[in-house]
Amino acid sequence: MQITLESKAFGATETDALVTYVFENGDVAQGRAAELDKLAGGLIAQLSKSGELTGKTLETTLLHAPHGLKATRLLLIGAGKRDQFNSATLRKIAGVAVRYLKSRSVHKFVFVVREGNATEESAQAIAEGVVIGDFETDKYKTDKKNDKFIESVSIAGYANGEKSAGEKGIAKGRTIGEAQNFTRDLVNEPSNKLTPRVLAEKAQAMAKDAGLAVEVLDEKKIADMKMGALLSVAQGSVEPPRMIVITYTPANAKTGAPVIGLVGKAVTFDTGGISIKPADGMEKMKYDMAGGATMIGIMRALAALKPSVKVICVVPATENMPGGRAQKPGDIQTAMSGKTIEVLNTDAEGRLILADAVHYAKQLGATHLVDAATLTGAIVVALANVNVGVFGSDQPWTDKLLASAKAAGEKMWQLPMDDEYREFIKGSFADIQNIGSGKGGGSITGAWFIREFAGDTPWIHLDIAGTAWNDDAKPWLAKGPTGVALRTLVHLVMSQ
């Protein structure tokens, strides 16, 4: 898909569709909406007056052959209240435009930003919105809808002095949107196509293409390094595990500067192991590698955006299977750090593999950690599929993350980590146990388990179990993997 800045005046633009957004409360009499209305002979004002066009968020109104315009169609998308409008809404509007027009076999459109919105931030949000909105999960369908595609989007409304900001925003937004789709592609793969080995190969290929350093530890190296927690999960499967490490080093790396460690859970399929999951809905557990895929996607974006901080991405990849050699409830394992773990439930496997990955990231020099994981069903109970669960050991570091989430338009909510919850995972027969002792707070005890391995290193845990998968298509987003947290973490790294 091409994304460019439009130089023609929008009344004179020949295109399949001209798209803009309108606010609530009679906004059509103002600014660019009024300009368009004038060109179209009062058509928009008429629709507004009749009550058909209200400006309610993401409402769509399509006009065919609008008189006075050179465009074949005019699509008006509701933007809600003007004083609540932000780039998160604009991103969604752009996504709606793509999905709405694509389903009607439109191939090209011009997107007009409203007066006052011709900024770098807007162009970035629009580019992200159209790229993310364009993503489909039909890779394995043989009956392709060949006439449904968007070939080009051109953004109008930028004056000459605003064009370089617009170009910058488009480039950045495209990079980030494509990285998010790269992640979603990985998450969408079923577990028979994406084993830990295949994930490692794909990460390696991406890193080579992007010019990033990459190292993949195989099962032998993992054993040599005594990553006992990762191995304990992997031992139930015939597919060997992998530890994937991708490193971005800035051109003028300073010694003593912070190093960000991004750790992502990649269980390519989670059956639960011997503590096996119910059959109903188990197919969704192919997305249990979304945290890892997010971190790999972030590295792809960072290679292009070139932040000034070093970033180490560590992704432990394994299946969780109930094979003949699988670990059993009650087994005691020794993590790479030397801590002993009583495995009371083999389905709480994410925290086990993250234990070794977090320890390894610190050993590789990470001074600030973030992990992302589809860790607990309990986070869905707490926050549904709306907010990412945020846990942190260091409030200033966590506050930076929350600020980045706001800027990136991703909903995240911090949960408490009082010391009392730490008691829930005190081991009876080993240092620590992998589930809480029956007192609720499942997402918090999961977070505490990982924190034990982060130690004093500032650390954030993102529980994306509720938000990494979209059960129903949204007007701006396909059903399936969302790529959540990628934009937030790219923003966090870029703002260091």
Ligand code: BES
């Ligand atoms: N991968 C699951 C968590 C999950 C649940 C992800 C629903 C996506 C949707 C994780 O490994 C798991 O099974 N967690 C257990 C932990 C429990 C045994 C303490 C859970 O949440 O039930």
Ligand code: ZN
């Ligand atoms: Zn599990």
Ligand code: ZN
């Ligand atoms: Zn899992």
